[in-house]
Amino acid sequence: MGPLPAGMAKVLSRTFFALHSHSRILSHLHSPSLERNVICTNILHNFRLTIGCTSLVRMYSTDDKRDIYELQKHAQILQTVIHKNKEKIRNTEQKLRRRGENLVKDFHHQKQVASLKIKEKKAIVIKDILETKSKVKEKIEEVIERENIYTIPNFLCVARIAMSPYLAYTILQENYQLALGLWLFAGFTDLLDGWIARKWSSQSTKMGSFLDPMADKVLVATLFLSLTWQELIPVSLTCLIVARDVILVGAGFVIRYNSLPPPRTLSRYFDVTHVTAQLAPTFISKVNTAIQLSLVGSTLGAPVFNYVDHPVLQGLWVLTALSTVAAGLSYVVSKNTYKYIKKR
Missing domain, CATH: 1.20.120 (Four Helix Bundle (Hemerythrin (Met), subunit A))
Structure with a gap:
């Protein structure tokens, strides 16, 4: 709990002073030299001060509880927001993981496709070479007499x-x-x-x-x-x-x-x-x-x-x-x- 306001601290000090005076007056009630009405007047005044101090304390306590309630409410809101953000982060991580897996799969697929294309082109080139060789051989056979x-x-x-x-x-x-x-x-x-x-x-x-x-x-x-x-x-x-x-x-x-x-x-x-x-x-x-x-x-x-x-x-x-x-x-x-x- 934080420090008391300046006004409230002053009231409390006066209240404690009154209570101290009241205790002294009570100690002198048996003294025959003091008049009873003065004593009663002081007692009534000190009693009113005590009641005011108690109300202020109760008021301060009520405000403090309200502040604590507000803080708890804000804390709950923050927890809710943090929980939602955690879920969003988790979903984002899952999406990134899936996207990374898809990228890896696409890379392997493209690699396989490229390898197949290279093999096909190689086969085509070899076939063309063999066909060209065969044609050249046929032409040579036409030129050269066996x-x-x-x-x-x-x-x-x-x-x-x-x-x-x-x-x-x-x-x-x-x-x-x-x-x-x-x-x-x-x-x-x-x-x-x-x-x-x-x-x-x-x-x-x-x-x-x-x-x-x-x-x-x-x-x-x-x-x-x-x-x-x-x-x-x-x-x-x-x-x-x-x-x-x-x-x-x-x-x-x-x-x-x-x-x-x-x-x-x-x-x-x-x-x-x-x-x-x-x-x-x-x-x-x-x-x-x-x-x-x-x-x-x-x-x-x-x-x-x-x-x-x-x-x-x-x-x-x-x-x-x-x-x-x-x-x-x-x-x-x-x-x-x-x-x-x-x-x-």
Whole structure:
């Protein structure tokens, strides 16, 4: 309870003073020297003061109770407002929580949708790439002519290439009789594959136009190297022949690369079923090949029939060198030694 008002405090002090005086008067009632009416008058006055003080106290108490009641009423109102605000805050929290959960769900959903779209686009891109690859392959197939390479002349050419290392081995072992027999067999296969290719058109292939001279060059180079090792053929002549053949083979690979349409890959480059060019040896080159084979055969027979270093062999050396140079120049001068195979 707060401090008393100034007026009320003054009344209370006067009341307590009156009561104190009343107690003193009562103590003197038995005194014969005081008059009774004065005493009674003082008692009545003090009694009235006491009643007024009591009323003021009661009034103050009533006002205090009213203030307390008002405070309690305001407190109840505040509690009601706080309770309502708590409910609003709780509802707002629930709404925010639901909104956050919805946002998370929407994010995951959008992520899944984006992932599915990416997968679909990836599948479409892969499909487009495969379709484009297929179309390119079809166009390449239209440009490049495929042919059957499994023919008898081609097998005979491969046989000559395969037997060349063994023929060189027999020469190094100085088994000239067997080497001479193998050389005759190789020459026979060379004549036979040409005759078959000319006789039956189904056996003539553009692959054979490249494979036949390749087999001849491998056979001739192998024989010249092995015979030079045995000192039956001059080193200078062998170097001339091998150098020319290496240049011609390299030119063949260049022609293959230039005639191959893009994309140029190793698998397509070495795919012999894809014919992109056709070689046509010159007449001088054919004559040179015949001279070279004659020199090799004569040299193989020299140890067998004992005419090593015969002047005829030396004349063949010169003739072979001249024909080799002439054949090499013919490939440079002539424009019909090869042609590209294009779409028909």
